[in-house]
Amino acid sequence: MHRRFLSSVILLALSLPASAEQSIGNAASVEKDVQGTTGGHSARLSAGDGVYFDEVLTTGADSRAKLAFADRTTMQMGPSSRVKLDSFVYSGGSGVGFNAAKGAFRFVSSSGEHKPYEVKTPTATIGVRGTIFAARVLSGGRTDAVIYSGAIEVCDTAGVCRTLDRPCTFVTVTSAGISEAKTVGKNDWSFDKACKGAPPPSDQGALPPPGGPVPPLPGGSEAPFNWGGPTIGITFGPTIGDGSFADPVPMNGAAFAGGLKLGYMLPIWANIVGGFETDFQYRSEIGGSTNSHGTTSGSRPGYIGTARVKLGYAFDRFLVYGTGGFAYGHIVAPTSFSGPNVIGPAYSVGTSVNNPFLPGWTVGAGVSYALTRNISVNAEYLYIKLAHDYPLYNTSAALYSVPVCNISGMHSIRFGVNLSFSPSDILPANGGR
Template structure:
């Protein structure tokens, strides 16, 4: 029983503590990041969320908030602002105090409510008597602009108070006191443009009013990228053997490919792009294979390259193309082999004596995407087949080298980065200023 009583007492304590900061209004419009801080805790505020007495409201860069309190007082915060709801009492004194430490706010007091409102800044106190006005705290000064009603602005450090009772007038408070009231000019700060637009009543434009988006620009099928001109880049990827050796034994292992490419493109139309390019890559050792009764070791590494034409179609920044032309590279033949029925019926093993450089042909396709006007990324597939060749092998069955038929073929998939110079770039470089 005692434990139950103690638990109820603790619950009552925290309940009374949570009610020490009453709900005094809610958020009616929020743009981006607006937060509330109370009792050392900070939380993001959304439309419809309650705000409390003694809470600190803050807006991030490019963020704004609008709050309506229970007595219909309207408070609007500009980006990068911070305001504390210091005092909001509905008892006999009917007092509301707001402390603005940075940024800008617009205040519209509750209609037909007799209440003392006060806005405090680091160097000024603004007394409000049924009105609409704006305040900005910036670089050690306070700017106060009146839209409607009456406000009294008093410097905290001393000096005469200033009364604003004419719409679209303002004062500035700095270390030297408050300036004399003056009419708002075109170069003076205001929370909105209501004092600067003819025929508009001061203070009537809400800062969170929706704006009309500009009309959409019709989509164009033409490519905005100039694909014409020279380019260079590098590629990396993998090559998989597609050839065979002797019996035949498949040469279907994989190898690394990496190298450089150079090219030149022509825009036949805005969408149809033609050109030529050449590339040279290093190929690592390519794994061998087996046919069940004989096996081949890996082929020596070497070089692989092409010289091709290509023809493509540009979809905005994406270029898809087909390509074909000449290929060249080192033979894809095993360093050694062993097994039955490779070059003779008995068990035979042999060692390669040469690694010739062979011509061939290639065909493939790819896609290229322009990240900027000059930089693009690409992915490409090529099939290449080199000239048939009979490399010499020293074997255990013959005192003389044995020539063995070899088909060198390669499937390659590579990705790369290109840098292109458009014709406009070349002309700008070639033309003296």
């Protein structure tokens, strides 16, 4: 309801400076989870809501939408699809423009007064004037374009173009170039069955009635996996010390760590995904070592946590990412020490008085694999470094507690199991914007 109110306000403001948001169409029909992001604000789209310049529209894994634009273009979005409505094309008087990052789309525009527009993907540009066609964008930016009526010109990034003007022909565009035009076969992709013996759908187009089941993508093709949304999971694995104590004696023993994590991932463009993750783990004792300076015992058990940004590249169900950010936890320092050169030339022994909890930093990388739409597994490596510190020790060399130099570093290898949610999993089925 509040989005419809916003749409009315924007229409009244069209006479004001061009910096105000302007509606360029509306959602003719919406099935399940369809999100719109504009001006840094995301909200769920409902039938009748306006859509705007530079808005990014995203459909969930079981969702579809049909949009009707002021220039008489209609667009259908298949499941797990993402498109940006470009303002520079529309405001320049040439019709609405589309930047399709992933998924499946069907476009219908009329001849006559309809103005030309463009559909852009990571590997292709499709020029359109008065026609019906469909496009699909897969992992790696591969683009398939199918013509149903009229004509389109499809160009790759090197400027090599193909014209499709015969119904039920298609081309494929990848980073390596563009294919020759071919007739759609029974195993080739098509948004609907118009090229496979069934009557072509009307412009009212192929959306199921509200509440009905959403059909899969036609042609036996699976939509690219959507890595967006919140996640909760468990994380566990070995931790190896990379610290030193006193003069110095290494703290390089092994430990086990495990705990919980929370995160949120957001598709940025094409196959690039970014997000945030935080975790909190219990860490067992990290073993000490011995050298010519002396001998150290293992550390006390403690807790370790991180809060990190993540940036990755998705190969459909595989996600490779780098990560880094803030860390915190208990230091890696021995509970006791002994030796002739630990805190001075004389032989001494000591026991710890405190177990400081300190800030630090972390950096690493990992890989995730989606087993299902909601469950994924991952493995990652993190290097964690806590602040340089001087914990206190009672020693045989002094009557009072002595601060001793300590450096706390850790190599952490982590395995995780994650449960992901889409907005449709946590919002009411009939929630509005």
